[in-house]
Amino acid sequence: MGSYSIAALPGDGIGPEITDVALRVLDRAAADLPALSVSVESHDAGAERWRRTGTAMTDETFQACEAADAILMGAIGLPDARHPDGREVNGDVIFRLRFALDLFAGIRPVRSLPGVPTALAGSAPVDYVVVRENVEGLYASRTGGTNVRGEVATDTIVITAKGTRKVAEMAFDLAERRNGRPLDGRRMVTCVDKANVLSSYAFFRSVFDEVADERRGVEREHVYVDAMTAFQVQRPDHFDVVVAENMFGDIISDLAAATVGGLGLAASADVGYEHGMFQPAHGSAPDIAGRDLANPAAMVLSTAMMLDWLARRHDDRAAAEAAARIDAATLRVLAKGEAVTPDLGGSASCSAMGDAIVAELAETA
The missing domain is CATH 3.40.718.10 (Isopropylmalate Dehydrogenase)
Structure with missing residues (x-):
């Protein structure tokens, strides 16, 4: 049985909204596969935390990320949260994890997607x-x-x-x-x-x-x-x-x-030999934060990449199946075009698009 601990960093702006969708999708996929067990612990890191405390990520949070089987990140950073030298504070989280955990390869898949104009x-x-x-x-x-x-x-x-x-x-x-x-x-x-x-x-x-x-x-x-x-x-x-x-x-x-349709569809992985971090390629989009308008597809597809990476590391068929099912469910929602967010020409909210992906998973369970 594959049992994995995931450190989640919802982050800033739209990060918490898309992370909520991704975790609901992850829970649904895992619930349908008795051989797969996934536990998630969320941690506070990012620009908002830096504003409150002066520290974007504590050592305790870093250690939790280091100990986890994988890291799932929403979006870190805000344009006006900067160090005196002009650098955005998002690097205090993203670069620290990349460099300290030797996540030496950034994997960015790009492909034509059904129902998405390019x-x-x-x-x-x-x-x-x-x-x-x-x-x-x-x-x-x-x-x-x-x-x-x-x-x-x-x-x-x-x-x-x-x-x-x-x-x-x-x-x-x-x-x-x-x-x-x-x-x-x-x-x-x-x-x-x-x-x-x-x-x-x-x-x-x-x-x-x-x-x-x-x-x-x-x-x-x-x-x-x-x-x-x-x-x-x-x-x-x-x-x-x-x-x-x-x-x-x-x-x-x-x-x-x-x-192929924009950063709202762009999944990514930062991986090394021992550790992996998975996050959408887009930023925190503070202009639409809290309005339930964000496209969660990149975050959900990054979650599928996380499961696929875990499957390869541990030769875990259940994790591989969950990854494939999440990917396929997301593509079906995009192809139908009925429950997609405004950036894709639809009128669905972020949470409603998440509901649609979950429903697709339930139908194929």
Whole structure:
């Protein structure tokens, strides 16, 4: 029997609303599978807590996240909750967990979804995954940059052979499990960099190629990041798995989400060898917080990713089944289009869309 403890961080803005939906969906899926047991403990972390206490996340909450089988995060941060140097305090939670727990790979799937109009003019199917190196790159210097007299500011990019190898290996592992790119079914890992300009990215590419040389059955290609943004719009069916440095991965994964319906549908996972954190790719949307208008799909799909990750780690068929059922129920609600939120052209509330997903799970129990 699979028994898992989950640390939930509902966070700020719409975070508590979408987390409530995700936990209801999780409870429903687990209730239908006697071999699956999931316990959830919620913790207070984020910008609102920082405003009240001066600390975004306590050591006790961090330790609870470290001890949990997985972390489920709603949305952390508010635009005006900032440190004196201008950085948003959300990094006190998100970056601390990523760096301290070595969540070195950001996994961002992007795919065409039934019933969801896209921003792309063409009809090519979209189904690829962006794998973002999460703990190095330009973001590694987020607290180590310099600002001299308000006149000169510098940050330093950090690329290591070990870190690049780890994320490249995870990208190839993922490609080996997938069905290849939509265009022709070829398994392919695309390295996105700026190796023609910066030595740090040329080094990233060289380590990627070392990993690619060790793999058989998965092809490789290289694309400069500026060209990648064009190709994501013009020929998205050419991609299967994409791997990139931290900042580039951040940018291209958001563009990827926009091409298939927006960040409200964008699930994500931050994973390492021992720990995993799952959260929607969007922010806290304080302008609609408390109005029951948020799209919970990304949060629910992230919950499915969490269960799938647990299933792979523990060879747990029940967790895998729960993940597949949550994913399928969410896609059915999107396809029907009757209980979707305003950002998807509907009039349903966040909670009502959650009710619809739960009802779909109940019908197929």
